Amino acid sequence: MADAKVIPFDDDRSRAGGAARPARRRAPGAGRGPSAGTAAVSALPGQQEAPEPRRGRPEPEDGERGGWDRRIAGGLAFLRRRVTGEYDVDEFGYDEELTDQVLMSMLRPVYEKYFRVEVKGVENIPAEGGALIVSNHSGTLPLDGLMLQVAVHDNHPAGRHLRLLAADLVFMLPVVNELARKAGHTLACAEDAERLLRRGELVGVMPEGFKGIGKPFGERYKLQRFGRGGFVSTALRAGVPIVPCSIVGAEEIYPMVGNSKTLARLLGFPYFPITPTFPWLGPLGAVPLPTKWTIQFGEPISTSGYPVEAAEDPMLMFNLTDQVREQIQHTLYRLLVRRRSVFF
Numbered sequence: 001m002a003d004a005k006v007i008p009f010d011d012d013r014s015r016a017g018g019a020a021r022p023a024r025r026r027a028p029g030a031g032r033g034p035s036a037g038t039a040a041v042s043a044l045p046g047q048q049e050a051p052e053p054r055r056g057r058p059e060p061e062d063g064e065r066g067g068w069d070r071r072i073a074g075g076l077a078f079l080r081r082r083v084t085g086e087y088d089v090d091e092f093g094y095d096e097e098l099t100d101q102v103l104m105s106m107l108r109p110v111y112e113k114y115f116r117v118e119v120k121g122v123e124n125i126p127a128e129g130g131a132l133i134v135s136n137h138s139g140t141l142p143l144d145g146l147m148l149q150v151a152v153h154d155n156h157p158a159g160r161h162l163r164l165l166a167a168d169l170v171f172m173l174p175v176v177n178e179l180a181r182k183a184g185h186t187l188a189c190a191e192d193a194e195r196l197l198r199r200g201e202l203v204g205v206m207p208e209g210f211k212g213i214g215k216p217f218g219e220r221y222k223l224q225r226f227g228r229g230g231f232v233s234t235a236l237r238a239g240v241p242i243v244p245c246s247i248v249g250a251e252e253i254y255p256m257v258g259n260s261k262t263l264a265r266l267l268g269f270p271y272f273p274i275t276p277t278f279p280w281l282g283p284l285g286a287v288p289l290p291t292k293w294t295i296q297f298g299e300p301i302s303t304s305g306y307p308v309e310a311a312e313d314p315m316l317m318f319n320l321t322d323q324v325r326e327q328i329q330h331t332l333y334r335l336l337v338r339r340r341s342v343f344f
Helices: 062-084 096-114 143-155 176-182 190-198 230-238 261-267 282-286 308-312 314-338
Strands: 118-120 131-135 162-166 202-205 242-248 294-297
Touching: 062 096, 096 143, 096 176, 131 143, 131 190, 131 230, 131 314, 143 162, 143 202, 143 242, 143 294, 162 190, 190 202, 190 230, 230 242, 230 308, 230 314, 242 314, 294 314, 308 314
Parallel strands: 118 294, 131 202, 131 242, 162 202
Antiparallel strands: 242 294
């Protein structure tokens, strides 16, 4: 019987001249069962090949999914507590959970991206116990106090919260009053400050008050009077250290070139600022300039070595107040000399 002719099923039958096909190399172990090595198999004519795997964005890993799940669950739990009222508020109205979860999250982009705050000397803030942080005040609007609050919380190893003493006007404004209480601010009076310090809280005070925040641009970085030393007396009574703090960069966010005293009296404000952009550009003029900030905490001044009656000594109050003020002023000068630019 003649040998049977093998007809190929692939495209080789269309090759011209009927040239002999080269022998195909068999894959190692081919024909030895399913467990052996597998040779590449081409699809039959008319059969659709299997689609290649997608090369787009990789699927999120289990850790990433778990992170988002925890965030969503935490957010829902936070909303449930806010709706049901299952959250804690201290006697001053301070809401720590709302401050950490919402208020700090809103201020942090301004702190990190807009003003690009650089913090120095945070190790001078005690890790625990009460302390009084005394800082200069400037900027037409009190944004320096808010940035100081974020600086302490985000840079201190213990993540401590700063309780700021605010003026009466803050608690007379609608909405602002409630937010200030929730953020831990309280009225700038000796009684409230002493109670917070004795409880081991960090308390922040800006003794210049409206004299500092509303001074003309030509007097920038020149400290105003620190009052009669009431903050020193409070620190002595509570037996806590005083930490001087110097802030550079806030003076230029709203260059105050004028003050409309008539409008200030009509509105009940201590001053009505006129800047190169406000009120000429309307609401747009209220946007602060993106200056580069530096916040430096100085070495603490101890008050533990003084007797109890020292808080009533006017000469001692004057000397300690002047010491704190001079330390802040000299630090401001040093930071200004080292500053390369207002904006960089």
